[in-house]
Amino acid sequence: MPETFDVGLLGHGTVGSAFAELLDARTEQIETTTGLRPRLSGVLTRSRGDFDEILAASDLIVEVMGGVDPAREYVLRALRAGKHVVTANKQLLSRHGEELWAAAREHGVQLRFEASVGGVVPVIRVLQETLAAAHIDRVTGIVNGTTNFILSEMARTGEAFSSALAEAQRLGYAEADPTDDVNGADAAAKMAILARLAFDTPVHLDQVSYEGIEQITPDDLEYAREFGLGLKLIGTAERIGHPTNEGRSGISVRVHPAFLYPGHPLASVAGPFNAVTIESPAITEITISGPGAGGPQTASAVLGDVISAMIPPASTPETSQRLPVVTDVASAFYLHLDVDDEPGVLAQVAAALGAHGVSVKSVVQKGLGDQARLVMVLHRVPERQFMAALDEIADLGFMRSRPRFIRVIEEEFGV
């Protein structure tokens, strides 16, 4: 029987229930990776569970209740009792982070909070570990998926803020009360946390200025297009020390709608996504993007933190699989043929493809004097079938050179 690792769960809402499910589904895998068998030691909601009992029975506490009280007290008590804590609570950390981090240091336990910022975007880990001793100049982020979805919709359809918001609510990207999302307060809390880590200086939510997107009109987005700009709700945390600042040096942390030029690394982030760009002289910049929220996504970030607390880092575990490496995969193809310009060419090529189950998605044919160029994009097919069709086509009498092909990665990415 392997040793168990007991996880107490505070909160069983969107994130908490998804976490409980994910932990259950991944128990075997986690045991293989860590050598410990994770187990839910108790669940606290408003109507069930007792905090003291759960604390006593746990090695680690997951706090996904939200809010400041009683979350703050529970997290402090857990840390003081020598238990690791994983939290998704940006409100708590942006207001009482220093107190909680100090308690974690004092009691020699881990306080992890990847899920508090950026959905599945692992920006906390990258700031704390990859860039632990980097000098960071600026962190720029789209850290609220609701507002990014609304702005993307407004740009795409030309509709007003209120109807894009209604659409976001219908699709589950905005809550019934969207106030904190659309007015920028949610993003401000996240930027306070990122600024604290990037600049190694205390930053409280109250020090972050923010504006939301309620005032944006379809008109703004139309003019923006004319200027070649895209509109996002942008959080910025940056060092300030220019002459324009009258020589004072410090940091600025703020959230406001902003137009971006097309070359900006965040310009292409559309829909309910989050993305964060970190700039540092040594690395130039890193950009990380992914879905902004959602129960399973947030639960996955929480679970990553739980597992990190279970194991010493950077041991590459023995492989537990022996998967065969397969070479006959399926692909879509771009096919390029130089042919004599004579009747029946396309028909014969199509017949050869069809005989091997390869179907055509689009074709461009160009006459070039007595020869022609036939370029097509083919639907996804096992490569072996495509190669057989290709051999047949290569032997056709009107071919003027060897057929050429390049694989096409199809649209249904991520589905």
Place this chain on the structure above:
Amino acid sequence: MPETFDVGLLGHGTVGSAFAELLDARTEQIETTTGLRPRLSGVLTRSRGDFDEILAASDLIVEVMGGVDPAREYVLRALRAGKHVVTANKQLLSRHGEELWAAAREHGVQLRFEASVGGVVPVIRVLQETLAAAHIDRVTGIVNGTTNFILSEMARTGEAFSSALAEAQRLGYAEADPTDDVNGADAAAKMAILARLAFDTPVHLDQVSYEGIEQITPDDLEYAREFGLGLKLIGTAERIGHPTNEGRSGISVRVHPAFLYPGHPLASVAGPFNAVTIESPAITEITISGPGAGGPQTASAVLGDVISAMIPPASTPETSQRLPVVTDVASAFYLHLDVDDEPGVLAQVAAALGAHGVSVKSVVQKGLGDQARLVMVLHRVPERQFMAALDEIADLGFMRSRPRFIRVIEEEFGV
């Protein structure tokens, strides 16, 4: 006197010399973060240093020599001597990874290798830590900056492969002997490492099929544009278990040029950049991008690994700075004015802006019957100056409603 942490450096070329410089520049910061003072205990090149002496004097060995022999022997000997190792060597890991990871486990030391894949893109850490117990379906990457630069140049200018390669060499994005980059071998080694981590199964470089970009013609890129596609050298590591694979389940690891549709998360990655997308049911997808190589960038990834080996993870250190939070920052602005359509409006607005040092970048004016809409993009200026100009404009007689503005993030991002 703080305790020291001795780092032995094998190799002092592009990466090694940049690492030595960076370690020196960041010594104080690392001491603050870790409580230990890092120190270079010795440097090995072909012409100086003695491996045994360096090993005896070090807590950790950084291997940035490259090649398989003698790098393999040195890394093994370091691990067996109970020293942590940080390496940037994809050739070594894609051929002898299992042997080295086993040695690290056996001797209870860390073997870290972030710099071996993806330049500054922290994909190793994300796979090993954030996604430690995630079920991963697919990893797709642009993991060679040289080829991505060449393809971007070919698409941009219409020039041939050979002249884009010459341009890459001139700019330092391709080496004098670019063979392993352009034929896909370098990307294949990186994909072998990513597949090993993603699927928890042994993957040797020999099992990765690869094709390069030498055969790509300007013509291909032109047709691609007609089909709305972009061309990249793509590495894919994915689980295969579909019916098209005759029911066999396994993985496929391959590198080849591929066309991407515009919505693909890697489609917008241009120039000498790397990017990796990881797909997993729980998270949908994460994409991480950044510069693909370069001495300082790679050295920064190596240093992140060294620091991780120095400290227990996820303690948020006490803040060492007390930076003031500044609110008067500079921004560029979009300004939207509804005005009476009468002569002299633009002149008066421009005068008010000019009086406060605000200069105009572009203007769009639209007549709407007896009123007009004046929309402008303004150059970067301290916000206080802009607000003063705005107050003045708001009081002008021809204003029909309150002026509206949105900040613009300027083009010179990352500069």
